[in-house]
Amino acid sequence: MAKRKVVTGLLFAAGSLAGSLLYRRRTVRQRERVDLFAEDGSMVSLADGSPEATELLSLARTLIAANGQ
Amino acid sequence: MDATQALADLTEISSQIVHATIVDGDGSVLATTIAAESVSRSFANGVTKLVEEAGQAGSSRGLVGLAQFEAATLEGSVFVVRRGARVIAATTRPDPTVGLVFYDLKHCLQSIDEAPKRASRARKKIDGEA
Numbered sequence: 001m002a003k004r005k006v007v008t009g010l011l012f013a014a015g016s017l018a019g020s021l022l023y024r025r026r027t028v029r030q031r032e033r034v035d036l037f038a039e040d041g042s043m044v045s046l047a048d049g050s051p052e053a054t055e056l057l058s059l060a061r062t063l064i065a066a067n068g069q
Numbered sequence: 070m071d072a073t074q075a076l077a078d079l080t081e082i083s084s085q086i087v088h089a090t091i092v093d094g095d096g097s098v099l100a101t102t103i104a105a106e107s108v109s110r111s112f113a114n115g116v117t118k119l120v121e122e123a124g125q126a127g128s129s130r131g132l133v134g135l136a137q138f139e140a141a142t143l144e145g146s147v148f149v150v151r152r153g154a155r156v157i158a159a160t161t162r163p164d165p166t167v168g169l170v171f172y173d174l175k176h177c178l179q180s181i182d183e184a185p186k187r188a189s190r191a192r193k194k195i196d197g198e199a
Contacts, residue, residue, distance in 0.1 A: 033141050035167075036127045039134035044127060052126035059119045060140035060147040066112055067088045067103065067160050 032057055070180045072100035079177040085165045086173070087145070091181070092116055094154025099181075116158040120149060137171055150174040152182065 032048035034056045046053035070078075072091050080086055080102055090101040092113045103109040119140070127135045137150040142163075148170050149158045157174050 031141060031164075032143060034123070034126070034138060035141070036123060036130075036132055036138045037136050038127065038132045039136045042132060044130045044132050046126060046130075052122075052129065056119065056122055056126060056140050057142055059115060059122065061142050061144060063112060063115045063119070063147050063158075064142065064145045064160050066108060066115065 072181050075177045075180045076100045076102055078180070079173055083170065083173045085161045085170055086159045087161060088112075089157060089159040089174075089177075090116065091178070092156045092158065099155070116149065116156060119147065119158075120151070120156055123149070139167060139171075148174055150178060152178045
């Protein structure tokens with residue numbers, strides 16, 4: 001009985017950890033993005049992972065690092 | 070107002086901005102908060118490249134006339150506002166108040182543009198009186 005409780009506890013802990021990691025990964029992806037605004041007020045958001053955003057975010061990281069942030 | 074004074078006012082008003090640089094149409098640095106000249110020059114080159122790439126990315130998604138953009142990373146954000154050929158770029162800490170930073174950058178660029186107009190208007194008035 002005690003062994004079953006330990007196994008259930010371990011499974012629950014592993015599930016929570018996996019869930020929180022997936023949630024964190026998703027949140028990080030949402031936070032890293034490029035928002036472009038046109039003169040007419042229209043806007044395009046490029047999420048991290050798209051080829052254009054990857055290039056732009058890499059350039060942005062270089063600029064931030066150059067400023068010693 | 071001259072560009073250096075405008076940047077000084079900007080960094081005083083906006084605590085979220087770490088560094089800011091105004092780049093002219095020819096790629097030269099008009100004013101910057103970065104002390105080291107080599108770093109500011111390389112920053113301006115990076116901004117010019119970033120603006121080009123962002124313009125291309127916008128065009129490929131059907132965006133006409135890129136006015137401003139934010140590249141948000143986990144380490145911080147880079148904000149860019151264009152006004153004619155002139156560009157102001159600023160770096161901030163992570164999770165800035167986006168609308169406020171854009172407003173402050175636009176206001177900064179506007180204050181530089183308005184200075185020569187005001188001076189020319191005053192000159193015309195003086196000429197008219199003479």
